[in-house]
Amino acid sequence: MAPRAPELSVASRPRAELAVGEVRLTVERFLLTANNRTYVTLGDSAGYWTPFPAPEGYGRVPAWGFAVVSESAHPDIAVGSRYFGLLPMSTDLVVSPEVVPGGFRDASPHRDRLDEYYRQYRSADTNGGEGGEPNVEASLRVLAWTVYPSSLVLAHELRTFGAAAVVLSSASSKTALGIAERLRRFGIRTHGMTSLANVDFVRGFGVYDSVSTYDDPAGVGDPDGPVDTVFVDITRNVDVIAAVHHRLGGRLLRSVLFGGTHGGGSAAPGTLPGPTPEPLFVPERRAVLRQRIGEEAYTRELAEGQELFLALAARSMRVDDRVGPDAARDALSEVLAGPQAPDVVTVVRPQPS
Template identity: 35%
Template sequence: MPAAWTFAVARDDLARTTLVDGPVPEPADGEVLLRVDRVGLTANNVTYAVLGESMRYWEFFPPEPRGLAAGQGLVPLWGFAEVAVSTVQGIDTGQRLYGYLPPASHLVVRPVRVDATGFRDGAPHRAELPSPYNAYRLTTGDPAYRGDQEDLLILFRPLFFTSFMLADQLLDNDCHGATQLLLSSASSKTAYAAAFELRGRGPRLIGLTSAGNVAFTESLGCYDRVVSYDDVTALDVVPTVYLDLSGAPATRAAVRTHFGDRLVRDVAVGLTNQVPNAGAAGEVFFAPTQMRKRTTDWGRDGLDHRFSDAWHRFASAAAGWVDVETGHGPEALRAAWLDALAGRTPPRTGSVVQL
């Protein structure tokens, strides 16, 4: 096997990066070695880094066993990996799976709850972390998987899961009685996927975006109206839920001033720049909370069925909304990270890296 490598960032300066080589890990009994194959980089990954301390994202892939210095962190990614070595019955070499992966060539996991759909990583350091991030789905047991849609799954699936759960929570609560939903960062994948799910099922959908992204956002057909951030005051003052995906304090201030007591909810949904927005919002949306509720309501199979149906509807449309740019190797991963961090990735571009 070739040498392993790991890409890390400084937690206190996310633009300062490190690439280190090392030996390929050897799995112990009860462990499986995954070879990370293909991953995506979006604003969602920047969110993981910005909120790494408060939301414990840094803890999923500890840097210590990888020869990294203190203060460095591994930004979690989503993508596909293959089983390189297995010591676990029911998991075979060569199987392909989708899940939460490090920016590295390899990952050792300790599978538990192994079945035909996949497994969960039962590594002790992940036991107290949010469980949805610990699931690894085998492509052979995943109703959402199609081989010709791997890049769409890489780029959109984790975002679409948030969007799907956000739309579901809003509909589950009758959209809090609002007559319009206002989404900031409307050109972002999470925002327009949520709008896709909500379109025609309740309140009017208004997208807020930068002036340069208005035309792209309108072209999606997900919103009833798209306006630039400077035009908030042109919106009707009616009962409104603000879904903040931008984290921009000036936008929140403008929305609160304009809508006043007609702003019935102010909800933080991640962020797409480096200004944490959770503290200033009225509430924070966390997809795993709604997922747990729906797992209780519908059962795991029921949730999987509803999600996969929604995903296939969305993927058919999203294929025409994104231009996939594929890089190769760790240096391409570094470049894609720095572009996403600096906000240089156009909304129509999807960055995928073949490792």
């Protein structure tokens, strides 16, 4: 039996007074992608409802975006300051900031057990959010700031594996595009797998060395070649994983599971040729990367990469701008229904500017 689709609703509640040390963030805009489908699908089992408490039986869906401080009872957080981080699909959010270099972490008790990645808010005062940018550019910046951190971490991780080539499924996904862009600059060959409908977009984005469709497993490479390829599955589709392993099993160094654009499930095939598919937890590897290359190098590389990715997105993608709570609900419903057009960037502004 298929799982019951979640019931989406718009609700309101009175604003609570701020306690000493708290800050109210007004949400400016956030991105909706397949990640949000994963948050909803795995909300209970993976703890995605934890960051933003809701009444019993409900969940506030997390999304990545920009917010501005509209009210502050914290001595070091000024009204008007902008930040980027994990936000609820809501008009506002109360946090308990603990100031750290480059921003703050939310020290609210209900977020204590979350990984730092989901608690940190990065200062965006000089670059991002509204900040005087045209609406389209500001919305594309939400995409770059949301997607590229994971892409950067994954690309570095693949590099440490010693891969000469990387095969990525769901090649049209924003994260996969970011990974391929970074791997290209590392000098690592990339091959993208996608649906027939998305082939032209994926090739046109210009970050893959080669592209094939899911129904052409021979396109992923020569099974008799050297053992130098890493497979990154972003679909979590057992048929896709099996097809790649049966084609390249003997030359796969590693097989990595990340994301779930074809449904967000956690299953993997049983016995397969080649290495056992292994999940990769980005926040954990992000901490390792920052320690390995240093905070300054990480911050510089991230900022440069985000700007490059923003430029690529501006050339190849279009913004679907939704405004208001009802529009947010409708946009999420569409994301939950299945894959969206790869060239569309869905950004929600929960209230008019």
